[in-house]
Amino acid sequence: MIAKIDDAVLTVEHLNMRFGGLLAVDNLSFDVGRKDITALIGPNGAGKTTVFNCITGFYKPTEGRITTHHEDGKKFLLERMDDFKIPKIAKVARTFQNIRLFSGMTVLENLMVGQHNPLMVASNYTFGGIFGLKTYKTAEKKAMDLAKYWMDQTRLTARADDAAGDLPYGDQRKLEIARAMCTNPKLLCLDEPAAGLNPRESEDLNKLLMFIRKERETGILLIEHDMNVVMGISDHIVVLDYGKKIADGTPEEIRSDPKVIAAYLGVDDEEIETVEQEIEEGVSS
Amino acid sequence: MTDETIKEANPGWHLDAGKVAKDLVVTALLATAIFGSTIAYKTVSAEGGLALETRYDIAFYIIAAVVVGRLILWLAVWSRPSGHRSPVMPANMKASIAFLTTKIGKGFATTMLLIALVFPFLPFTDRYLLDLGILVLTYVMLGWGLNIVVGLAGLLDLGYVAFYAIGAYSYALLAQYFGLSFWICLPLAGILAAFWGIILGFPVLRLRGDYLAIVTLAFGEIIRVVLLNWYWFTGGPDGLSGIPRPSFFGIDFNRSESGFAHIFGLEYSSSHRIVFLYFLILALALLTNFVTNRLRRLPIGRAWEALREDEIACRSLGLNTTTVKLTAFATGGMFAGFAGSFFATRQGFISPESFTFIESALILAIVVLGGMGSQIGVVIAAIVMIGGFEIFREAEQYRMLIFGLAMVFIMIWRPRGLISTRIPSIFLKEKKAVSSDMVSQGEGH
Numbered sequence: 001m002i003a004k005i006d007d008a009v010l011t012v013e014h015l016n017m018r019f020g021g022l023l024a025v026d027n028l029s030f031d032v033g034r035k036d037i038t039a040l041i042g043p044n045g046a047g048k049t050t051v052f053n054c055i056t057g058f059y060k061p062t063e064g065r066i067t068t069h070h071e072d073g074k075k076f077l078l079e080r081m082d083d084f085k086i087p088k089i090a091k092v093a094r095t096f097q098n099i100r101l102f103s104g105m106t107v108l109e110n111l112m113v114g115q116h117n118p119l120m121v122a123s124n125y126t127f128g129g130i131f132g133l134k135t136y137k138t139a140e141k142k143a144m145d146l147a148k149y150w151m152d153q154t155r156l157t158a159r160a161d162d163a164a165g166d167l168p169y170g171d172q173r174k175l176e177i178a179r180a181m182c183t184n185p186k187l188l189c190l191d192e193p194a195a196g197l198n199p200r201e202s203e204d205l206n207k208l209l210m211f212i213r214k215e216r217e218t219g220i221l222l223i224e225h226d227m228n229v230v231m232g233i234s235d236h237i238v239v240l241d242y243g244k245k246i247a248d249g250t251p252e253e254i255r256s257d258p259k260v261i262a263a264y265l266g267v268d269d270e271e272i273e274t275v276e277q278e279i280e281e282g283v284s285s
Numbered sequence: 286m287t288d289e290t291i292k293e294a295n296p297g298w299h300l301d302a303g304k305v306a307k308d309l310v311v312t313a314l315l316a317t318a319i320f321g322s323t324i325a326y327k328t329v330s331a332e333g334g335l336a337l338e339t340r341y342d343i344a345f346y347i348i349a350a351v352v353v354g355r356l357i358l359w360l361a362v363w364s365r366p367s368g369h370r371s372p373v374m375p376a377n378m379k380a381s382i383a384f385l386t387t388k389i390g391k392g393f394a395t396t397m398l399l400i401a402l403v404f405p406f407l408p409f410t411d412r413y414l415l416d417l418g419i420l421v422l423t424y425v426m427l428g429w430g431l432n433i434v435v436g437l438a439g440l441l442d443l444g445y446v447a448f449y450a451i452g453a454y455s456y457a458l459l460a461q462y463f464g465l466s467f468w469i470c471l472p473l474a475g476i477l478a479a480f481w482g483i484i485l486g487f488p489v490l491r492l493r494g495d496y497l498a499i500v501t502l503a504f505g506e507i508i509r510v511v512l513l514n515w516y517w518f519t520g521g522p523d524g525l526s527g528i529p530r531p532s533f534f535g536i537d538f539n540r541s542e543s544g545f546a547h548i549f550g551l552e553y554s555s556s557h558r559i560v561f562l563y564f565l566i567l568a569l570a571l572l573t574n575f576v577t578n579r580l581r582r583l584p585i586g587r588a589w590e591a592l593r594e595d596e597i598a599c600r601s602l603g604l605n606t607t608t609v610k611l612t613a614f615a616t617g618g619m620f621a622g623f624a625g626s627f628f629a630t631r632q633g634f635i636s637p638e639s640f641t642f643i644e645s646a647l648i649l650a651i652v653v654l655g656g657m658g659s660q661i662g663v664v665i666a667a668i669v670m671i672g673g674f675e676i677f678r679e680a681e682q683y684r685m686l687i688f689g690l691a692m693v694f695i696m697i698w699r700p701r702g703l704i705s706t707r708i709p710s711i712f713l714k715e716k717k718a719v720s721s722d723m724v725s726q727g728e729g730h
Binding site (some may be wrong): 023041056058083084085087088093094095096100101102103104105108109112113114115116117119120123126129130136144148157160161162163164165166179180183273 | 327409470546576579580583584585587588590591593594595596599600602603604605606707709710711712713714715716717719723724725
């Protein structure tokens with residue numbers, strides 16, 4: 001059952017997360033491939049977001065080890081890092097289920113905040129920047145170029161100077177991804193990126209994610225309910241139910257796993273066929 | 286006139302006589318409850334103690350005035366057809382108004398600066414006006430300093446005056462014990478206040494909302510109480526006097542051969558020092574403004590604003606929110622420290638009484654009234670508040686009443702302050718002001 005991945009960007013081993021009497025994540029182990037799109041799926045309350053919060057440092061896991069591996073061989077133990085150091089040093093970026101943009105700041109400013117750490121160094125921790133040193137100006141220009149690059153990729157260039165809160169919902173989702181990408185992550189964790197998007201927007205999102213994987217060589221781990229996205233683009237799927245992993249494999253393997261269908265959709269055995277059909281349609285469309 | 290006839294005469298009117306009557310009765314009862322006790326009875330001193338004097342007539346007139354006023358409001362304002370009450374503003378018109386205010390804002394800032402520069406030399410400027418100018422500029426500087434903490438970083442600080450006190454006492458004590466001059470003490474006072482900003486920052490790092498406000502309030506009081514009780518060091522309630530006056534970069538303002546007037550070949554006048562003090566605080570205030578504007582365009586300033594917008598998102602992008610908060614407190618504190626040492630040198634005497642909570646509240650009111658995060662708004666609010674205080678000095682008893690009413694009206698008219706739009710720190714094609722309903726207010730609001 002456990003699909004061992006040779007070149008993993010993230011390995012999660014024996015992860016346990018306990019809230020009082022509730023075991024939200026129960027002995028979970030999985031790998032995320034370096035240039036793969038890995039989907040984490042499961043019914044509501046299965047503990048997907050908890051896993052995310054453990055990986056990105058918002059929760060400290062009760063037990064277990066979470067490691068990122070960079071191409072140059074560096075390893076980082078995420079469960080021991082402060083949450084803000086995870087994107088800064090271990091290069092794991094994330095987005096949120098309910099969008100968290102800096103809504104009073106413009107699209108460009110949001111993307112500049114995403115590059116805070118390199119800019120901070122370039123401004124000599126403010127002391128150089130305040131006197132208008134040249135090193136900071138060149139660094140700012142470079143940061144602008146990266147921001148422009150991501151605005152072009154997400155088709156937000158025309159709205160660069162508008163407040164992020166003024167954007168339509170779909171664009172806000174894309175901006176959040178672009179902002180996370182501005183931190184130059186090795187692994188991008190997306191919490192329900194397609195929630196609330198219409199079919200065309202989620203098609204766009206698929207393209208964006210494929211682009212990120214291909215061009216930026218970034219691994220993607222995503223939580224998603226939208227089967228279009230999950231079956232359409234994932235290389236690898238991990239299925240959770242009540243905090244336990246019940247399946248792990250390629251989309252084809254997952255699709256034909258009756259245990260997954262029953263547990264994931266919480267249906268009786270006789271209903272499985274209709275559900276299977278729905279998933280089939282999801283893949284073909 | 287019955288309800289029917291009103292409807293016929295004005296087809297658009299909605300006046301429900303029953304509803305109005307009910308409302309008027311409630312109004313009358315409320316007015317009676319408030320004025321019945323406060324106005325109808327008055328205690329007067331009589332032989333052998335106090336006696337109660339009744340003034341039913343005055344109370345009746347006041348209640349009647351309230352009810353009639355409410356009736357007029359019903360007839361004139363609230364009965365209008367609802368469609369006419371608030372014309373809906375098209376989006377592009379809203380945008381053009383925002384654009385216009387930024388345009389005016391630019392010209393306005395330059396005009397204000399020019400006025401500030403020539404103000405001491407205007408024919409009508411006397412000693413009193415100059416002192417008032419110095420006072421207003423001190424509050425402008427304090428407002429700009431607090432704006433970093435409250436307006437940019439969104440951390441509500443009710444104890445800001447503590448840093449002002451630390452700056453003032455730093456200078457006074459350093460001058461008294463070590464004989465250091467103002468120009469050496471000024472940066473030292475700033476550094477000490479910034480240091481105390483960090484000290485305050487640590488315990489409040491994890492606090493949000495009301496709790497943050499309460500702890501900062503307590504911090505302000507702790508500093509004041511320590512200054513009040515540390516008798517052998519700070520002089521306690523007696524304060525510190527004989528604080529050295531500032532020199533013109535080493536040249537004193539006195540009648541002697543080495544004095545300012547003699548060296549520059551001017552006739553000695555006591556106003557030289559006042560004019561110098563005016564320009565000193567103007568320079569300090571402009572420094573505050575300049576540095577704040579610079580910082581806003583640097584990563585640290587953007588981090589402050591991002592912190593105000595969403596702290597969790599900040600952490601997810603690798604921003605160390607601890608340092609972001611501490612730098613905001615330290616920078617804001619530093620400018621209050623500068624202002625404090627200026628205050629000490631100007632007054633020549635300081636005591637804990639100058640640093641009470643009401644000062645913090647006044648500075649915060651200037652920031653909130655001006656529009657949080659807006660530099661020019663702070664200037665307008667400081668002029669209105671401090672100048673307004675002076676204008677109503679005659680009506681001493683009613684000063685706070687007028688002041689309170691004015692604040693209530695301004696807050697109804699402009700709930701997010703006089704200048705509520707936010708100017709982006711960086712832009713690709715054009716700088717568009719961000720409307721205030723997008724901008725979050727941060728913690729503690």
